[in-house]
Every structure is written in C-alpha cells, then in structure tokens.
Amino acid sequence: MPEQFNTLTSRTFVIDQEDIDTDQIIPARFLTTTTRDGLGKLAFHDWRYDSNGKPLENVSLNSLDTGTHQVLVAGRNFGCGSSREHAPWALYDFGFRAVIASEIADIFRSNSAKNGLVPIVAPPEAHDWLMAHPDVEIEIDLADQRVDLGNGPSFHFEIEPFAKHCLMEGTDPLGYLTAQSDAITAYET
Amino acid sequence: MSPEGSRPAPRSLFEKLWDRHLVKAETPETPAMLYIDLHLVHEVTSPQAFSVLAERGLKVRRPDRTLATIDHSTPTLDFAPGETPPYATEAARHQVETLQANTKAQGITLHGWDSPHRGVVHVIGPELGATQPGMTIVCGDSHTATHGAFGALAFGIGTTEVGHVLATQCLLQRKPKSMRINVEGETAPGISAKDIILAIIAEIGVDGGTGCVIEYAGSAIKALDMDGRMTVCNMSIEAGARAGMIAADETTFAWLKGRERVPSGADWDKAVEAWSNYRSDPGAHFDKEVTIDASAIQPMVTWGTAPDTGIAVDAPVPDARSASHAKALNYMKFEAGMPVSGQKVDQVFIGSCTNSRITDLRAAAAIMSGRQVAPGVRALVVPGSVAVRAQAEAEGLDRIFIEAGAEWRQPGCSMCIAMNGDKGEPGQLIVSTSNRNFEGRQGPGARTVLASPATAAAAAIAGHVINPATLMEPAHA
Structure with missing residues (x-):
C-alpha cells in the first residue's frame, strides 16, 4: 500500500514534452513482470539508458535526487496510451509522489490515484509558469486541493473525491467494494 | 405521452447501458458502482491483481463471467505438440504459467495453448459470442473498446481495477x-x-x-x-x-448468430428483441x-509518433506546428513537405487487435496474391486467433502470404507491443496495421507508420510506402 498523502513540499522536475505515453514511462518489454515492485529503475528506461543498458550521461533523470524532487511536471496529455498500471508503479517507485500536467490521460489518472501518485491538472497560466520555472519549490495540499507556487500563480485543482480519500488514507477502494456485497447480490438476483 | 404529459427524456446508447448496470448510483462522495457482465483477462495485467486477492483471502466472485487467454507475451513461432513454447524470455514463460495457475485455482476458463479459441483477447471475445450487445465489458487493456462495436459499453482498466472486478464483479466509475x-x-x-x-x-x-x-x-x-x-x-x-x-x-445480429456463447432458438429471438x-x-x-x-477519406498513414498524425498517403507531411511535432519528425527522419509514400520500408506487420481478423487478412492477401515481397523487406502476418488462422488456411490465404515471401505466424499480439520477441530494430521503418506509433513501441528506436492492411501489404510488395490503389488490380499470372 502506498504512503498516506497529506501535504508535500518538494522541488519540481520538468519534462517539457506533450503526449508522454506509457511506452515512454515504462517500455512494454518490461511488462513480463508478475509483481509491482522495483519498477523505478525502469521508469523512462529508453530515455535513460543506451542499448547496452548503460546510463546515459547528461540525462538529468539519471542524476535526479528524488529526496528533494518528488513532483514531476510535464506537458499536455501525460500518460496517454496503454492501461498499464506499471506506469504509476514505476513513477512511484522511482520516487515521484505527484504529477502536474495541463491534461492527464483518463486511465493513467485513475491508476495513479490508486497508487499514491497524485494526478494534478493545472490551469493554463499556472502550468505555463511551472514549465517556464523548472526546479522550483512548491507545496501541495491535498485536503485543500491547492498548490502553492511561491512566487508563481498558486492554484486550486480538481480531484475526484473518492480518489482523494484513497490517496489521503493510503488505501485502495477494494475494501469499500467488498463491503457492498449485499447490493451486488441484490443486483445479480 | 404519459398521463402527466411528460415523456421520458431521450437517452443515448451509452446512457441506457450505464443506467442498466448501476448497482449503486454515484453520490458527491462516491463514484457509481457499475456491474460488469464480462471480464476478459490476459497474462500481462492480471498477476498482481490475483496476488491482491490471495493476500486478502478473496475468491473470484463470478468465474463464469470471466474469460482468460494468453496473447501479449506469447511467441508466434511454430512449435511441436508437447514442446515448451519458444518464449522470448524466462519472464514471459513465468508470466504465462502464472495465469495458468491463477485461472486453475479460481475456476476461470483459460483459452491457453491447447485451446482452439486461443488468440488476441479482443479477437476471441467476439469470436466466441461472449461479447454481446448491451453488455458491460472490461479488460486490463486499453483496446477493450473494440467490443463496443457490438453495442456494448467496453473499456480498459488498470490492474487494481482488475482486482476489483475479480473480487466483486463491480467497478467504481464517475459517469463519463x-x-x-x-x-x-x-x-x-x-x-x-x-x-x-x-x-x-x-x-x-x-x-x-x-x-x-x-x-x-x-x-x-x-x-x-x-x-x-x-x-x-x-x-x-x-x-x-x-x-x-x-x-x-442486423449486421451485428447476423455476425453473432450461431456463435458458441450466444443464445439459440427462442432465446435468440428474445435476445435480438x-x-x-x-x-x-x-x-x-x-x-x-x-x-x-x-x-473525402483517402488511404491514411501516420507521419509522427502519436496516432493523430494521420495524413493521406500521398499528401505532404505538414510543417511542425509544435516542439512535439518537430521532435516526432526528427525521430521519424521524415521531412515536412514530402509525402510518406516513397519512404523505404524495412518491415511490415499485419496483425494486432486492430487488424488481424479474416477480412483484414483477405485485404492483405488480395494485394499480395501473385506478387513478391520486395527484397530486403521482412513481412510478418499474424492472425488474431487460432480460429482466424484456420479460416485463412481454409481459404488458401496462407499460401498467398508464404508464396509472396511473408512469414505466416501463430496468433498473438506480436509486433504491435513487441514484448514477445517480434520487434523492429533501431532505425527500421515498419508499416504496421497496429494502433500505436509511439517512440520505441515496436522496439527501441524503431519507427512506425500506422496503416490499413491493404496499405501495409502494398508497402511490403513495393518496398516503400505506396498508395495501395496502385496494386488493387490483380497481378498478372
């Protein structure tokens, strides 16, 4: 189970690119795993390593300190493509706790919120500011659904209330669903 | 008109299916709980879900509404009965065996190696008649919308949700x-x-x-x-x-009639009604x-690294409108102003849940018949299922492909997702009937042009991307 999420003060790491698909986040050939553990080393694999698996120099993801940089900022339509939950598993294991983009693909957004990775859609002005100011300290307050950008335009964000609840509790909704067993039986009969 | 003078508000197909499957309506705090009629399962996105059930001591609620197959990690090479399939990696073998064990333990039907219905999950569901109008259908695969072709509400889900559906046959969803x-x-x-x-x-x-x-x-x-x-x-x-x-x-009903899992006799008439x-x-x-x-629609190809970069095959590649477009052009090694037709091709892939059905293979065979794959081009034809493969062989399509110099493979996802060993090499240009042209999708550094089966087959024959209309007249014997 992921950690509970309340507030996070962290520096941002910006990838100035639109339409970052799940094949970039974790290439399909690594999906033969049967666990969800240890996928952080495969996050953005083909951007970070050469064909012999050697880390590429001058790729900032390879020297990123996720102790200080836990917020990924990217362009429009982040996480498009496949339904692989391996994508948020890899980003969480890599050390990210939130993703901010101007638009986030539906399935990735749903998967992220179940795995401790807060998906945040920023309004255009704030998103532009974040892209133009890489590596700044920001504060995310999930309860208030607010991101404080310091000198930038702080903003409110929308998050589905149940997803927010699960992120704040560090739980997934399976317990809630199994507790509805009577309603399911009533529907089935 | 009802006695009150009001009539029910007109509803869309989607709204009818949504309303019909509500176990609990949504509230401000909680999403709707939607009942799932059919849950399709494959080896890649299910193992972690079965593990969660095992950790919590839960059983699969409705094995009878769950259907499994193996397709993504499976080799498409031939192997003799009794032999171990020639998996690309040990991890792939382990993943398939994990699904075999999980489905056996939970009483779920698995169309595995020995089944005449094995194949790409989105090909076999309809083929068996498991996919039916009015159903809700989910699968841990983003191409599950395929089943919507039958008037079903079908969508892809993540692995956590696969666990939810296995355990409760329900999914939490906000109304889209x-x-x-x-x-x-x-x-x-x-x-x-x-x-x-x-x-x-x-x-x-x-x-x-x-x-x-x-x-x-x-x-x-x-x-x-x-x-x-x-x-x-x-x-x-x-x-x-x-x-x-x-x-x-009527097209839907005619296609479904007589399939294994659809009702027959008087029940068929009731179902159609x-x-x-x-x-x-x-x-x-x-x-x-x-x-x-x-x-206005022409034969289409993609020029970029996102599926919305389709243009007519003979139309010029547009100027880059954004940094993403410039990056895509650079990756594809295409030049703005020049058409995609004429680009030299290294591989051709005909298959995937998008285009591996019998009519797709017929369209490709019509182009390849009596012709030869161009020297230096590797063409892979991968049917969507064991049944599609058998049908194609009954029609002699396999002979056409083999005589043209293409490889006639066993069913699977193959080079669409390139996780079974079928893949492109760095820099190679692949004309593919699949669905995604993302960077590295068909192998690190491989460049993908999405196209129809006819356009892909034409590229294999010409050795470069070409308008298939030029090859639609039968070849001279």
Missing part, C-alpha cells in the same frame, strides 16, 4: 461525458475502416475524446462489416476515449458532436 462522431456519406472504393478511424483521430486529436465515451454513427459506419466496426472502436483510446461504441443492428433497444433515441444528448465526410 459523451461524444458522437457521425461519419456520413460513402467512402471511395478500397477505403477501409482503418483509414476511417485514422482520419477521425487526425480530426479530433490524440486527446479529443479524453473523458468521453464515443458513439460512432452515420451511414459510413453503418455500412461497415463487423470486422471494420471493431477496427474503428478499437482505436478510440488513441483519441483519449476509454470507450467507443456502435449501436447493434432486447438488443434492438440498445440504440440512441432521437434527440439524445451528447456533450460533443463531430461530423466527418466519408467521401
């Missing part, structure tokens, strides 16, 4: 928005469903359907056969939509509506 795409008019001869959907995605964009369920309608959609409708719905996710659907009609109600009422509300002129 709705969008209708009308493709009106008649397509030119030789234009396929793949050209239609590539044109649609180019029109609305890679995120044009985000947050939406799409209903495809209009005379050009109605004119499609079921294989074509599946191709259209399959690629809904490439426009960001989780689900795409087409109302069931019920299924006939699952269509949008006149005046139904859609949050967005788009109309596309079918007559």
